Amino acid sequence: MEETALGGQERAFPTTLWSSILKPGKPDSDERRRTIEKLFSIYWKPVYCCVRFGWNKPVEDAKDVVQDFFADLLDRDFLKDVDPAKGRFRSFLKAALRNFMMNEKRDAARLKRGGGAKIVPLDGVEHFQAAPGDPDQVFDAEWLRSVLARAVDELRSDLTKAGKEKVFRVFELYDLAQGAEPTYGSVAKETGIAESDVRNHLHAARGFLRRILIRQISEYAVDERDVEEEIRWILG
């Protein structure tokens, strides 16, 4: 009975990309570097869009700036400046980018930094689109969009792998609808299943999506609370 009496022992937060790079020791290991690169590659696009549309840089310039920004972070051992208790990774990145953009050292950094690490393939960057605006807002909007898009992609591939294309189809028709507001009835008609199944599929898909989101967020979050806050921000 003891465990239940104590309300259940809390399990440790699983190791995330974030927490693994925060671990002390071996600061320059290849593994750590790879982890950071992965972390950055995920959030490359919001940073790019922010620079391109928020700071209004031309395409080529923006690509360089983003590359420099990440390289600078890596070289500076930026994690020393980060207090994980103080906030979300997103806020940190946003603030770091703002500093970087305002920092005159940027130009000098462009020449010597980079360390040869190419953070992300830059193909297709020219087609990235976002509305110009306040850099922070652009960043957040782009962040939101990329997180959701990534989660929906994963949902699609998960459900397809599991042979549940129909579940995804229902979700797509209902929760990702464009234009006219769908009803259970209209989705049922289009997919040829019962309305009650529409409801169940929808419920299941939403649950999956949420789980995927939580997992993805946990890759850059610091702890459960951080995940919770971030998910609340993302889901409105």
Place this chain on the structure above:
Amino acid sequence: MDPGMILRLRRGQAEERDRRLAEILIERGLLVPEEARDLRHACDPGTFGDMLVRMRRVSDEQLARFERESGVREVMAALHDRELPEEVREALQNTLARVGKYVLVKVLGRGGMGEVWKGWDNQLHRWVALKFLTGDHPEVLRRFLREADLASQLSHPGITRVYEIGVHPKRPFIALEFVDGKSLEGGKLDRRRAAEIVRDAARAVHYAHEKGVIHRDLKPANVLEARDGRVFVTDFGLARPASGGGSLTVSGAVLGTPHFMAPEQALGRPADARTDVYGLGATLYALLEGRPPHEGTDSFEIIQRASHGATPPQTAHDDLSVIVRKAMEAERRDRYETAAALADELERFLRGDPILARPVGHFTRGMRVVRRHPAYASTIVLLAAAVVAGIFLGNRLLRERRDRTRIEEANREIDAARPLLAQIDRMQEAGRADDPAMEQALSLLESRAASALRIASDYAPAIHLQGLSQFYRRRYREAEATFSRVLSRDPTYHDARGRRGLARFYLLSWVPLDFVQDEGSFRIRFVPYPSEDEERIRGAEEDFRSLPAGHRDREYGLAFMAFARGDFEAARTGLRRLLGEASFRAEAWHFLALAELLAGDPDASLRASSRAIELGLKDAPTHSARAFGHAVQGRFDAAVEDAAAALARNPEWPQLRRLRAAWLIELRRFEEALREYDVLLARPPERTDDLLNRSIAYSELGHHESAIRDAARAVEIAPRDPWTYWRLGRNRIAAAQALIKARKTEPALGELRGAEAAFDGMISCAPAEPEGYVQRGMARMRMSRFEEALADFEKAVSLRADLRETLRGLMDTCRKNIR
């Protein structure tokens, strides 16, 4: 992903969030599913929680807590998803397959009482066996919970552990240790393995016996063999404490599985440790023979066979068969004395050592029969005996069947009352105590209880229902008696015991507080309960203490006991915690209010007593508690309102009326104060403080005659109390002043003389008290008798030097006038 899409996606997630919140509230019993669905559909996605707060179904804090809980639950679940066993991940896709932190994976079996599921504990990440109760007969529910309660006291590697007793309102369950293996039901094993298994089971059963628990239903189905060979005894569903513990079942004999039943059980006699020895022997028999020891075409026949006690034939004849026969002897004294003795004997067999039991020859068997039936010492008569026993048993079964029908009918009434109880709780929680629907529900409850009692007047659950209906009506005295009747029939009826304890405590209806005013500040003092209440408190305490740990009423009870002992800190900590979970216990809010007040937090006290009143506890003690809460903070206007409400409900509370009157005087609402004193003084004994206070009110209102009359009466009653004279004198001076204002000099002079006389009286009672001289001096001054006045003032100064400054002006005036 365009903004419109994101909006829709978020909307969909908001719907799910509402649904999860609803699930938690349903789990807590704060909402019923149909209602949750209706409410959810009535609001925009994402606003369900806010609506509940607006409807006052949950508080802001509760909502925040539930949302946090559901969030954490989701996050934890999602993060550990990948480590989950495949079966669990599949089951997770079905949200209905969740009960609290458990994920239901598959049905392991269905039994008489309910279903057993293989489940996954999502917090502790382990497999569990979840036993659900199906149907909701209170009798069955209680047996079910008792199993959990008894078994949870047992901790032995050979007994499946109880992890949690889920007191879920709709789906009570027990979470048990999951054994990865199978039960031995229907199996036939080689002799060695069978002996090993029963040896291990016997050790576990012996441990339970040492803890005072008899299993009473040992059979292969209740013995599990894990893949790794470990043996577990499970299902203490019929278990009963070895000592005490009244009958839970009206028809004891029909419980248990007749195929493995000991003769004494078949005959409805009490079971003891040796009954389990029989069960172990019967289990061993079944494992060896591949069939149960007693067989027949129907249970009547099986029970008949079991009651005969004839040891069934065995195929093999070796030491093991001797052990089986000895364990299954019809007479208990012929069996192994303990389960441990049986285990030791099996151990000897397994080691190849000689066993202690001797094969029983035909002669011994015959002798035993004679011993059992001394009146019929021949085989022919023995046959007749079997027939007689059969008839006897037949009658017994008939009677039991009749009883059972009756009980079933009563249970139907009780079941019908169940939704009413839930409804009443809900309405109370929603603060709808005054709703006509509440009255209706209470009346219905009463009539259900009455008809259940008509059907089965001595059936404990029926009596309990009646007790509940009285309890809900706050007729605690009746409820106490009724619950006592339940307990006299079944001392293990925990709910009745808990309610009786509460009823007893709630009967301490007066507020053990005293309001003390000293030096213009107000204090609350605890007045320990008087000795006539002690017995009631002791009774309540006994009730609470004999409840099993974790019983909700026990927790409340212990907090109340802390209060009664004067440990307000402990009381309020306990009550705050409990009331955070289930907020509708108005009485508990009331006692929390008192504890807060005594612990020095009047604001918290006010909140608690307001909550109690909101929940429909509008009796005198609750209102008075709130009045105290206001008064101690100097908010007399609010205090007098609550005191009035309390007095309207209990006019026979002079002490509170007295306080109210005093508060009214503080507020200078003299007319009202006057009315209170009129009530107080209308019945003997006349108290001088009431008279004096009324005289103040009269005097302030300009009714000098009445003021003087009251003070004079006080002097008459307490001629040795200087302060009665003082008040009389003051009143006369006030009267004189009024007369002077009206230019009635002569009568004024008369009053002043009267005042002088009154202060003479005061001085004679308290010659060392300067106040008498001061007042007399002032009266004399007004009569222009300055020399005498000066003498009085000087006398006062001689008694208390620091008065010199105060009196300087008066004395100067006197001196000036003397010159």
